[in-house]
Amino acid sequence: MVTMADAQILVVDDEPDILSVLVYHLSREGYRVTTAVNGQGALTTADAERPDLIILDLMLPGMDGYEVLQRLKRADRTNSIPVILLTARREEEERVKGFEVGADDYITKPFSARELTLRVEALLRRAKAEPVSVSRRIAVGPVELDREAHRAFSEGAEVDLTPLEYRLLEVLLERRGRVQSRRQLLQAVWDTNAAIETRTVDMHVARLRTKLGGAAPLIETVRGIGYRFRALDK
Amino acid sequence: MVTMADAQILVVDDEPDILSVLVYHLSREGYRVTTAVNGQGALTTADAERPDLIILDLMLPGMDGYEVLQRLKRADRTNSIPVILLTARREEEERVKGFEVGADDYITKPFSARELTLRVEALLRRAKAEPVSVSRRIAVGPVELDREAHRAFSEGAEVDLTPLEYRLLEVLLERRGRVQSRRQLLQAVWDTNAAIETRTVDMHVARLRTKLGGAAPLIETVRGIGYRFRALDK
DNA sequence: GGAACCTGTGACAAACTCGTGACGCTTCCT
DNA sequence: AGGAAGCGTCACGAGTTTGTCACAGGTTCC
Incomplete structure (x- = not known):
């Protein structure tokens, strides 16, 4: 399995269990991992650290996951950071809503380590392949x-x-x-x-x-x- | 709450109390439940009955839970049966080890009936819809x-x-x-x-x-x- | 202050979509 | 062979979605 060299990933989840599992898997794959446990922290960290990818749990205390997503995507229109949604819900409605707001992919809980790393890799690869040239x-x-x-x-x-x-x-x-x-x-x-x-x-x-x-x-x-x-x- | 039609679940635990609680809840949800009280029995039953899901207590007499898990996952690598770990230990180390060996999810004791059925459902659903390749x-x-x-x-x-x-x-x-x-x-x-x-x-x-x-x-x-x-x- | 312009919305017609009953053909069973 | 059940297809109408018009506020610029 090939890891994208040195990419930084922001993981946003309020459940310590899930958070640690994610951190563990991603770290093991060689990624630098930052975490946030709520929407506000996610936005601040995203702004400060400019990670290459964000994994965002939809269910967060306080600010709704959708809102976080919306703000993330709005913050930097031309070159927003790819976001993978983490959701316990499989319903089509959720999926559609997520994509509509701008998610790039999503993972349903529970997920396997393989599934996680595959998607992370795919998105990073894609982001890399699309150098966002804001041409004149x-x-x-x-x-x-x-x-x-x-x-x-x-x-x-x-x-x-x-x-x-x-x-x-x-x-x-x-x-x-x-x-x-x-x-x-x-x-x-x-x-x-x-x-x-x-x-x-x-x-x-x-x-x-x-x-x-x-x-x-x-x-x-x-x-x-x-x-x-x-x-x-x- | 929707129950996955007619799924069979193997529960492995040596403590009669916990075993009966599990069997009770799962049966009530409409699942067919098989039990085993030690590692050897778990492997034999898993092989014979090919259940759709296994709930495995980590602390077992004789064979260690991890070893059972490892053997289960090794047995049929391509399409192994999803396993939910049952553990009393909250430590990160345990969790990590479990995932490393191939667990698909885990539940920490004590657990609520709701938590149990939610995870069971989620895993069964995932197994059913496995090739979830959300490719472009x-x-x-x-x-x-x-x-x-x-x-x-x-x-x-x-x-x-x-x-x-x-x-x-x-x-x-x-x-x-x-x-x-x-x-x-x-x-x-x-x-x-x-x-x-x-x-x-x-x-x-x-x-x-x-x-x-x-x-x-x-x-x-x-x-x-x-x-x-x-x-x-x- | 007035004119030209921009933009959001209701209204309505046209185009399209989709569920259903009907009917005939095929397949299966006895 | 006869009958029953499953399936393919047709046609149609109710419902939904979209294109377009007209117009009212609001804004900008003389």
Whole structure:
């Protein structure tokens, strides 16, 4: 079993038993491990230590695990730290909610050491393979974004976008090829806990579509799920 | 609380009091319970009865609990029976040692009935759904699923699926090679206790078959039982 | 102060999804 | 062979989801 060299992992759990088991397994694999026992500590530590990966128990005293996750993901939009959720609940609902808020993977209790290390490795590998280049220019198919000038182009011609539209397009481009639920988009574009109807997203997607023009719909609808920008490059 | 249908559990403990408490609770939950009072008996019974789960007290006369565990795990390495350790000792050292030898979970005495059944259920559930590979991409034969993009392919070509069809395919692929009863599929795809006719499953399987195309039926009918996705990979 | 613009929301139609009854075919049993 | 049970498929309507319009506050910029 290959360990990712020298990665640092933050483990957040309030149950001493589970915490120690996690620490034990991860340490044995050669990872540097930091711990936190509540949401507040998790956020502080994540900010201070910038770990390479966070393992987060959903059930925490005080701050809800989801909220911790949300704040983690919101803190640094461009390059957030991958998070593995730890949950006793298997229900689809939980899983969906977790992914929607931005989890990268999850593990159900009880878990085996093998399962744990496999997922940790997979995520670290992925994070490493995706050096987050916050490039000044991003182009997908006929659409182009100049982030420095804050301008958008479609088939060479400049498109006049409102701030919100620009931001929505930016998010969709960054995550091209991947479905984004309405809730995910709300979180990414509207930042806040936005007390906004998810239907509003539809509206802005429609406006974007119109402004971008083109025959083929660049922003695809994934019925029942959300939207996805066509991945034509590469 | 849902009990895993008809699972058999082997309880190993030399203290009559604890043994009877365990048997009482487990039986009440609907499990078939077998017992053993020492290491040798545990190994023999485990081999003969192939229970779905073993609850093992660490302190046994004669053979040490760890040794029993080690032998159990060595016996059938590929698909060993999950083991819950029972220990009076709270020390980290014990716990660590247990996991190292291959325990799947553990319970510290004294324990509540609730704690017991929760862990038992969780482990049985996990064993049942074992290949929980939450990989981004899953491919079986000519069929491929890109979960990040939420797209399905058959023989390279994208297949347009409804949300329900997508989910059904996902479940079938995850459990490829294993027959899934209509009720199992309903539970997995339609979430909870949906009040839906089991015949509806047939309908969606048929739709899926049509959309996936191909000469050989990828989704096989197991008469009187349910359906199974052909396991062609590996 | 006014005009132009941005943005969230309700409303409604269109498109799509999905459960169900019906019916005929196949398989199994006696 | 006859009958029963299991299964595949069709068609349809109720329900849900999405695209779009219109509009009202709010904001920005002259």
